[in-house]
Amino acid sequence: MIDDAEPAAVHAAGRPPTYTSWLRGRSDDDLAALFAARPDLMTPVPADIAALAARATSRPAVLRVLDQLDRFALQVLEGLLALGDDRLGSGVPGVGRARLAAALPAPAPLLDAALHRLRVLGVVWEDGERLRPVAVLRDILPQPAGLGPPLRALVAGRPAEWLNRLAAGLGLPTGYDGGAPADRVAAELSRPDRLGRLLAEAGDDARQVLDRLVWGPPRGTVSQAGRDVDAASAASPIDRLLARGLLVATDDHTVTLPREVGLHLRGGRLFRRIDAKPPSPTGPRHPPERVTQAAAGQAFTVIRAVAELLELWADDPPGVLRNGGLGVRDLRRSARVLDGDEAGTAVLVEAAHAAGLIAASAEVDGEWLPTPAFDLWLAAEPAWRWLRLAEAWLASTRVARLGGTKDARGRPRNVLGEGLDRRSAPEVRLDVLRTLAAAPEGTAPTTESVAERLAWARPRRQGPAFTDLVQAALAEAALLGLTGLGALAPHARALVAEVDGRTRGPSGNGGPAGHAAEPSGSAAVAALAPELPQPVDRVLIQGDLTAVAPGPLVPELARELALAADVESTGGATVYRFTDSSIRRALDAGRGGAELLDLLDRCSSTPLPQPLRYLVADVARRHGRLRVGTASSYLRCDEPAVLDELVNDRRAADLMLVRLAPTVVASRATRPVLLERLTDLGYHPVAEAVDGSLQLNRPESRRSARQPVGGELAEPAAPGPELRAAAVRAVRAGDEAATSARRPVTAPSADPPRSPTAATLAALGAAVSEGRRVWIGYLDAEGRASSRIVEPARVDGGYLTAYDATQAAVRRFAVHRITGVAEIGTAEPAS
Structure with missing residues (x-):
């Protein structure tokens, strides 16, 4: 026999279902939805369903899912944990939907939607009519709904003398003749009528003790909690509760309320309050048109400021610090040029870097320079330029407002340097924008109402760090023109909808934003473009040697005017001033005096003033x-x-x-x-050159050849439909290879005896001639063993050429690395 691998175990009839078998029974669309909701499960693609199940139920992966759940989904999950524990009286894991709905009164559509989301995320699975959470959640959430452990878990491992004393106090048989005492006690205290009588016997003063523990936390501190008591000798309220099993001592100073008792005292309810719907954000109202105008004006200011800043850096680039950041002096200089503050300038710089518009020319002794992408960005429509910056900001893990602060070692954090990455920043920004989008149009939600809604949407992420990220996101959204007067602008609403459409999986969970591939078809661009000033090709040249541009200039005129004049002021209109040095700058770049006057004459809405003609002529006369x-x-x-x-x-x-x-x-x-x-x-x-000709040239436009480096903690891009479908096919093929029943191929006996390799070649040759699939075991170049299902096409030169269903590709296999060959039979897959 040449099959070195044992056949996979066959699923025996009547074997209890497992999470792996449930996952194996899901459709391809369901598995694709799982990968869409949890992209970490396909990085790398699991070898088979068993590997996928192990990864999906690992503690780190489940913790990532819990951080994505809102308060109601967490309540539903905790309800399943609390009611579906197999250590409760019934001893059967899982809980039916009707039981859950009775303990968690909420509108049926909302409850069904939450259960569907939990199933799609793979943290809840179906065992017949029962719903079961994955096992690792018992360790992650040890007190679901604020309830203590089941009584069976509390009394497990206690001395037999203690168990018998408790059973006798409850009027139950002692010893092990009728089963384990712990099971008898747990079953007795699961009966509501029995619990009612025991509570009445304990007295009202004992009930007051339980009322302090009933809604959590289920543990209290008392002295000598482990003392021996029985119903006859109990004097204090605590003694009476301990003697009847209504409280259980877990150490010398702690008593715990069993889950069965807690549920009974709550009247079968899991929570005091069910938060099925998020709170609505509230705040002052503004006319929607004013919001749109304010946000569009700020968006225009942003794209103009970024263009001006990067043009400055192209001529006089700042140096790269030893830690890879931007120096404080360079940041201050840039802020002065933009007539803004350092915090706002830092946001623009980080957004431009995230958009790929600037990069360091070298890691050591480098300079911060625009990239070739900046030239393409300048040539694009203004609305698309804003979209590029906004999407880059949404997807970036870097928080510009951390610049200037100090890390744990007391070292300052620099803009564009290390220490500004926060993994959750993209998700927090998107959550903030979604919260603003939930408010009526024109409403500017208050910071408190935004925080209240986010506390519902992300209850497990609350804390000072999360609050800082929310405040930074609100401030940066206003700076970048996503909000106006505190309200979300229409173009920002369209952007949020587009990002959700690209990143939101069937679970309803959105991930980090991605970049739009093309500006065409963008609803955000379509909403913003009419609100931005349209590029103009005319300026108003005045007698005081200034030119007023009533709006953004077309790129060609903007370049020529920036060469021949200096920007004096910006705002609704840009004011340029002609000076000796600016005219000389144009002449140095190769423009002639007559050529410059002709350009200004063509672009001016008014006749060219005489003082400007004199200035150009005088400088041109003296020049050269x-x-x-x-x-x-x-x-x-x-x-x-x-x-x-x-x-x-x-x-x-x-x-x-x-x-x-x-x-x-x-x-x-x-x-x-x-x-x-x-x-x-x-x-x-x-x-002049050696031959006597003039050497006139404009200063070279410097660009960085290196590409910007992404954030240190950037999440991998969300997989697209094609990639998810390919992953599902690979997992299915790997699972088939791992679970298919295999009939070993026996090496034929002959004289002289044939080697295993010869038998392998014979078996593969037969598969080629008959056109059937076979299972092979294979060792790769690094010695890793794997199972494959292949369709052999050719065997020659010591290699097998076959279609590998596991990887959906035609591959060559070295015959000497094939550890076994087996025919594929049909059998029920193993769980």
């Missing part, structure tokens, strides 16, 4: 009269009078000029020094 070359260096000018003036200028004495010819002057200064010094003196020289 002197030419600096490399001798060590020299000056050349076609007008000897200009050189006479320069040689006799006392301010140029440090240049040590020597007249070589009427039109040539030599200097001991190098060419760069000579150029800079003469420019300072107002002579405006230009450099």
